[in-house]
Amino acid sequence: MTASFAAGPSDPTVQPVPASVVAQVDAADTTLHNPKRAVISLGANLGNRLETLQGAIDALEDTPGVRIKAVSGVYETEPWGVEPGSQPAYFNAVVVLKTTLPPSSLLERAHAVEEAFHRVRDERWGARTLDVDIVSYADVIDDDPHLTLPHPRAHERAFVLAPWHDMEPEAQLPGRGAVAVLLDAVTRDGVTPRKDLELHLPD
Ligand SMILES: Nc1ncnc2c1ncn2[C@@H]1O[C@H](COP(=O)(O)OP(=O)(O)OP(=O)(O)O)[C@@H](O)[C@H]1O
Numbered sequence: 214m215t216a217s218f219a220a221g222p223s224d225p226t227v228q229p230v231p232a233s234v235v236a237q238v239d240a241a242d243t244t245l246h247n248p249k250r251a252v253i254s255l256g257a258n259l260g261n262r263l264e265t266l267q268g269a270i271d272a273l274e275d276t277p278g279v280r281i282k283a284v285s286g287v288y289e290t291e292p293w294g295v296e297p298g299s300q301p302a303y304f305n306a307v308v309v310l311k312t313t314l315p316p317s318s319l320l321e322r323a324h325a326v327e328e329a330f331h332r333v334r335d336e337r338w339g340a341r342t343l344d345v346d347i348v349s350y351a352d353v354i355d356d357d358p359h360l361t362l363p364h365p366r367a368h369e370r371a372f373v374l375a376p377w378h379d380m381e382p383e384a385q386l387p388g389r390g391a392v393a394v395l396l397d398a399v400t401r402d403g404v405t406p407r408k409d410l411e412l413h414l415p416d
C-alpha cells in the first residue's frame with residue numbers, strides 16, 4: 214500500500230503560512246547559521262569573587278547557543294558610582310562570546326546566571342555577588358531601557374574598558390568608537406590588574 218503524505222500545491226486543506234511568520238523563521242534561521250559576537254562584563258564584590266566569576270563563565274558556556282571565545286584577565290576595581298569606601302572592591306573581567314541567541318534571550322540567561330549566584334537586587338549599584346551586563350551585541354544600537362545596546366554606561370567605565378582593551382586592543386564599542394580612546398579618556402584610575410589571578414576558558 215502506498216500512502217501519500219505530500220500535499221499538492223493546490224491542496225485546499227493547507228493554509229498559507231503568513232508572511233510575518235516566514236520572516237520570523239527566516240530571521241531565526243539566519244542567526245542560527247550566523248552566530249553573533251557579544252561582549253559581556255562580569256563583576257563581583259561579595260563572597261568568593263574569583264570563584265564566582267569563573268562559575269559565571271562556566272554557566273554561560275553551559276547555555277545552549279553560547280560559546281565563550283575569550284576571557285580577559287582579572288582586575289581589582291574600586292566600586293564605581295558609589296561613595297568611596299562604602300563597598301568592598303570588585304573583581305571585574307570581560308568575556309567575548311559567540312551566540313545564536315537573540316539579545317533578549319542572552320539577557321534572560323545573564324539574569325538567570327546572576328540569580329544562580331544569589332544576586333540580590335535592592336539598591337542601584339549596591340554590592341553584589343555577581344553582575345552580568347551585556348556590553349555589546351554585534352553592532353546593534355538600541356535605546357530600549359529593558360536592554361540598551363551597547364550598555365549605556367560601558368563607555369565611561371574603566372572596569373569594563375581596561376579588561377576589554379587588554380584582551381582586544383583594537384576593540385570598538387558600537388556608536389562610541391575605539392575602546393582604546395574611551396579608556397584614555399576615563400583613565401585606569403582605580404583599576405588594578407591582578408596578574409596573580411586567572412580566569413580560564415571553560416574546558
Ligand atoms: N546592556 C544591558 N545589560 C544588562 N542589563 C541591561 C542592559 N540594558 C538595560 N539593562 C537593564 O538594566 C536593568 C538593571 O540591571 P542591573 O541590576 O544589572 O543594574 P546595575 O548593575 O545595578 O547597574 P548598571 O545598569 O549601571 O550596570 C536590568 O534588569 C536590565 O533590564
Ligand SMILES: Nc1nc2c(c(=O)[nH]1)N=C(CO)CN2
Nearest residue numbers: 256290291292293303338372
Ligand atoms: N568597580 C565596579 N563598580 C561597579 C560595578 C562593577 O562591576 N565594578 N558594577 C556596578 C553596577 O553594574 C556599579 N559599580
